[in-house]
Amino acid sequence: MSAHHHVQSTPDDNADLARWDDDGAPPAQPRSSPNAWLRVGAELGDRLVALSGRQDLLVTCRPGTRSGAPAAYFPGLAEIELDAALFAPLKPHEIHPRTVGDEERYPAAWGVFVHEAAHAAHSVWTQPDGADPRVVEAALLLEESRVEGAHLITRPTDRTYLRTSARTLVMPDIAHPTLQGIEHAAAVAALILGRRDVGILDAGETRAVADLCANVLGANLLATLTRIWTAAHQCADHDATTMLAHGREWCDALDAAAPALPVPENLTDLLSGAVRVVMDSTAATDAADLAAQTAAANAMTSRSTAQAQDRAQRAGQRRKAAATAKSVFNTRGTTVNPDGTPAPSSSPVTGTRRPTAAEKSAAARLSRALRAAAYRERTEEKATSPTPPGRLNMRAALARDAQRAAGSIPTAEPFTQTHRRTSPTPPLRVGIAVDVSGSMRAACAPVASAAWIVARAAALTDPDSLTATVAYDHHLTALTRPGHRAPERVTTFAANGGAHNLGDAINALDHGLELSRLGAGRLLVIVTDAHYGSDETTSAVTRVKQLTTAGCAVLQLTLTASSRHLPGTTLLHLPRPSSAPAAIAKAATDAIRRTR
Structure with missing residues (x-):
């Protein structure tokens, strides 16, 4: 399971003050002034409206975060916070998120921002008082891929950035787990294979994790967990009861299977290696796609340039021809x-x-x-109608009378008109x-x-x-x-x-x-x-x-x-x-x- 939740409860600022009072050391000096990042956060907030569909959210961007994660969403504060380190090596004055397309210069930061926007739009269920913390942990784990799948339905073009966010968010959580043993392997499966099943990652890219989790968890348990996160992907945004039920089912499945499953001593290293293979594969795929898009854009630019040059050349030829004709x-x-x-x-x-x-x-x-x-024959067009004017066709008239006598709707059109048009010479x-x-x-x-x-x-x-x-x-x-x-x-x-x-x-x-x-x-x-x-x-x-x-x-x-x-x-x-x-x-x- 992840080391940090991306959906955070409201922080206790007094506890932070007490911590610094007890520490006695001066506050850490940020590498750049937090004030310089205020504008970046404000501009990100403007773009967040389109990403999340909400207008009540605040975005703060500063060196370091209160949650310790690269980014987090605080439902109680209606706030998303981002670590300024995600934008490295860019400086605040070089970042202009309000300009559409500027995000292409910092895809990692924008991918994490899109992930948190997905939480803001779809993580709207709240845990009831007295809920089992372990069950809530499991539900929040399932929430990671669920919200990305829901976001992808409405904004499919954000897939590239969500793939980038997976490389930015998942790897640190795998290398420093809060869970051990079978639960750690199950969490990796949920984070990687869950994203595969909602279309963020490709099946070929995640094969290393799928094979390792099948060996560690066993085919039966992995199939059970897959069924659970697949069902969670269909859960409504407000349905806390169903999400917690899926969390309970997750915990029960692990408790039932754990005693019979041997845990490799180097499981963390094995999982980290498999996830690294997945992330390297996705990075290579994205690089290839970017190269193909760049090549296509360059080709389009070349064609546009060639067409513009051709138009300019033709215009020049027309001007030259006009001048020549005038002189001749x-x-x-x-x-x-x-x-x-x-x-x-x-x-x-x-x-x-x-x-x-x-x-x-x-x-x-x-x-x-x-x-x-140059002479052109006149063209003739004949049109029929149920009423005059026109020449009466007796056969069609009799057919119309027969249709009426039979009690059906008359379809025969007994009147014919001929329209003759003269073709220009x-x-x-x-x-x-x-x-x-x-x-x-x-x-x-x-x-x-x-x-x-x-x-x-x-x-x-x-x-x-x-x-x-x-x-x-x-x-x-x-x-x-x-x-x-x-x-x-x-x-x-x-x-x-x-x-x-x-x-x-x-x-x-x-x-x-x-x-x-x-x-x-x-x-x-x-x-x-x-x-x-x-x-x-x-x-x-x-x-x-x-x-x-x-x-x-x-x-x-x-x-x-x-x-x-x-x-x-x-x-x-x-x-x-x-x-x-x-x-x-x-x-x-x-x-x-x-x-x-």
């Missing part, structure tokens, strides 16, 4: 550098011309094809990025024609449809712009540039046309042979992947057999450059047809 689609129609500054001397535009009759005819055909692709978003480096001279004429045809057809199809064309080498030039009325003339251009800046060209088209946004038929056409450097390719492929992930179709048109394929794009090789307008028109029609 300027009102003056000038060519811009990658940083957005004007570079008019590098413009590939050579002039404008009137569209040919074939181009006008192609634009009209594409417009009709886009309207046909999706607009079109087509961006064309044409490579105007020196190797793309053959594409200039057909792409200029295709850009005019697509822009003209989109304007004739739907006022919400948008198209734009950007010519790129190292610089960027807008050939057609989003939001402008249909171009009257075809813009011609030459391919004499060097290097490539497809990434920024895609940024401009994406922001200008909202190619990453759902709700429209979206298509990006890239006319290039893709003879890029590694950095240029990486930038382009990254932007293409982002668009395809957002659901935008990306088509790469190549004109020469030596062209390379940009990963992520749908490759379409055109041996005859003159077929580029028809290929782009077909891809745009397919894109809007797939839109839902």
Whole structure:
């Protein structure tokens, strides 16, 4: 049985004064001033309300305690006292229990505090006058695991701290017992195995004590004691009669079995060793759990950091795309550098011309094809009801009459209504990025024609449809712009540039046309042979992947057999450059047809 009870009767302060008077020695000087711990006790009292559900309790924290135990609960004073040594090596000014989470820095002290809070909440029965002290001792022994089990029901997250309190409270009591022999072994079983049965300790952790107690007490007596503390765990908080009855049964079981049980001479050492094994095992388990929790928290923090960085990166890309689109689609129609500054001397535009009759005819055909692709059948929904309005179904009406004639509740619904809804027509978003480096001279004429045809057809199809064309080498030039009325003339251009800046060209088209946004038929056409450097390719492929992930179709048109394929794009090789307008028109029609 424990050396100290954690439920104490009201102390006799006069007896303490008399003891010091008789001793004649000066009072022991605490290692730190008791006044410094007053704030800690007050803050612990604030947290005690949530732990115990009581608002009438006082918490005192001082170096040393009146009871001699690390902590104790005084029902008569409605007070919990804690030994300041539990917080070592922390100093009072470093402890702030009012802050939730601060207890993680002193788990041993907090575990003992939670144990005493469990006593305050559930040890509310009082011993009657004249009760047998030995029976009361046994009942208080059973109370240790009972209150922790009751506390765990309402606050399961406190299990870790209750495991810590077991290491702090039980070991000193085992090493310095007040009971000897069989009663000592029974007390160890109640303190360790009782906590196992309420879920504080694991069965594997307590195996050493279970095996030793089975050898010392015998299987029959251990089974009897187990039944007693299991029954005590079900006892109500106020039921003093039942708790004392369990205490009496405990004492009777020990008295009946003790004469026949040999007691090892080194029983205390054996029990201390077994309990030490249990506590080491629980400490190792808790350390492993803490390491796993720390790893999970670190992983979560890493994911949150990565997500924050990704959001910041995407926001930066959006800002960059907006700035690029603003500089490229300027009102003056000038060519811009990658940083957005004007570079008019590098413009590939050579002039404008009137569209040919074939181009006008192609634009009209594409417009009709886009309207046909965008058309959506009306949806129909039929609903039945027992009353008008609606079309009468005679079969259902007869079934309803038959149900009424049979005396049952009619369930047939003879009236049918049809609701027809028109599906919205999706607009079109087509961006064309044409490579105007020196190797793309053959594409200039057909792409200029295709850009005019697509822009003209989109304007004739739907006022919400948008198209734009950007010519790129190292610089960027807008050939057609989003939001402008249909171009009257075809813009011609030459391919004499060097290097490539497809990434920024895609940024401009994406922001200008909202190619990453759902709700429209979206298509990006890239006319290039893709003879890029590694950095240029990486930038382009990254932007293409982002668009395809957002659901935008990306088509790469190549004109020469030596062209390379940009990963992520749908490759379409055109041996005859003159077929580029028809290929782009077909891809745009397919894109809007797939839109839902």
